Amino acid sequence: MSMTNANFPMDAEGRTYHVGIKRGELANRVLTVGDPARAITLARSLDGVDLENTPAKTIPANLFSYASHRGFLTITGTYKGVPVSIVAIGMGISMMDFFVRECRAVVDGPMLIIRLGSCGSLSDAAVGDICVPSGSYLVQRNYDFFAGDSDNASAKPYHLSKIFQADPEITKTLVKNMSAKLGDNHVWSGVNATADSFYSSQGRQDLNFVDANQDLFTELVEHEPNTMTLEMETFTLYHLAKTSTTAPLGQSQVSNGESKSKNSIRAGACMMVFAQRKTNAFITKEDVVRVEPLAGQAVFDSLVEVQL
Ligand code: R1P
Structure with missing residues (x-):
């Protein structure tokens, strides 16, 4: 992966260095969890998920998802018609710091973030x-x-x-x-x-x-x-x-x-x-x-x- 800008590294596509997301992939309203398996379970509550044909532990096919090389998983869809994202970050204060700063960098306007841990x-x-x-x-x-x-x-x-x-x-x-x-x-x-x-x-x-x-x-x-x-x-x-x-x-x-x-x-x-x-x-x-x-x-x- 080739990155530019040592102060806030991003790749040529505009993806952040660790969370790996770029502008347009993340909603302003974000639910964050630690465990990627929890993120996938919660994604089943988003709009349009075909529950019968989506096995447990599988990301529903109608949702956007991106798994980064550093273990972050982002899933974006809508809930009751409103765009929302789920981001699994792993564990600890450093991972929360990566997540908040890199998400903030690629989203325009105010953000709401709720952790379910x-x-x-x-x-x-x-x-x-x-x-x-x-x-x-x-x-x-x-x-x-x-x-x-x-x-x-x-x-x-x-x-x-x-x-x-x-x-x-x-x-x-x-x-x-x-x-x-x-x-x-x-x-x-x-x-x-x-x-x-x-x-x-x-x-x-x-x-x-x-x-x-x-x-x-x-x-x-x-x-x-x-x-x-x-x-x-x-x-x-x-x-x-x-x-x-x-x-x-x-x-x-x-x-x-x-x-x-x-x-x-x-x-x-x-x-x-x-x-x-x-x-x-x-x-x-x-x-x-x-x-x-x-x-x-x-x-x-x-x-x-x-x-x-
Ligand atoms: C430790 O087992 C982990 O579980 C708790 C702690 O904060 C730590 O991350 O939260 P999560 O279930 O969100 O990972």
């Missing part, structure tokens, strides 16, 4: 329940702490960032639509913690390494009493939405003349609880198959309900 629950949310976090902070391993220098004796092993907020309208709409699909008692509100590792910075005990994380859950709850979930991407989505630059003049105004949003990206997220970290329960395959499509439809309903 899986997570660990630190609250009473049970496996199979849905959490809709109104904000997220970052849990980062403090690498210097582990250097073994005496001048780090007072440092903490994990750095906890400030909270970055989701778009309030998207969060409210997600809660409403998730409750309609799954019932009020299976939908939870609170704050998410995004960790820079599945293991050490999510408080998992691994005797093969020094992680100094035995007290991490207590520290998280002291930092933010409403800490509800742990996963690995949402903070970066909320952070980049907040730091996205102003939409071109006119696009950020609502009809009564009041400014709606200064940012060109509005973001929200929701997670299915796969791991209950207090009881140590893990979701069954049957529950994933039951919850995933319903949660996906609630996200699509929200994506098309919120005005750009």
Whole structure:
């Protein structure tokens, strides 16, 4: 593949270096997931899919799709007549950064992005329940702490960032639509913690390494009493939405003349609880198959309900 522009590499067709998409292939409304298999399952809810003749795990033939050489999968179609895309990004804050920046670079006008992920629950949310976090902070391993220098004796092993907020309208709409699909008692509100590792910075005990994380859950709850979930991407989505630059003049105004949003990206997220970290329960395959499509439809309903 031959690329131009070392600052923001694109190929001769205008495809971005990692996500691999070009202008015209991605909708302004995007649902993002980690697992490509989840993206393909959710694509079955898009318009015009021939469910009888599309085997599970197969991308429906009527939809646009592009699998990049770096593991991103983009699927674009319509939901209730409105253009939407699904992008599977893999795992972690770097992949979320690639995804948000490269998608933003090839889409004109304002964007809505909602992540549907899986997570660990630190609250009473049970496996199979849905959490809709109104904000997220970052849990980062403090690498210097582990250097073994005496001048780090007072440092903490994990750095906890400030909270970055989701778009309030998207969060409210997600809660409403998730409750309609799954019932009020299976939908939870609170704050998410995004960790820079599945293991050490999510408080998992691994005797093969020094992680100094035995007290991490207590520290998280002291930092933010409403800490509800742990996963690995949402903070970066909320952070980049907040730091996205102003939409071109006119696009950020609502009809009564009041400014709606200064940012060109509005973001929200929701997670299915796969791991209950207090009881140590893990979701069954049957529950994933039951919850995933319903949660996906609630996200699509929200994506098309919120005005750009
Ligand atoms: C870890 O198993 C992965 O699952 C969660 C975490 O954030 C991490 O990416 O989300 P996804 O199910 O979206 O991948």
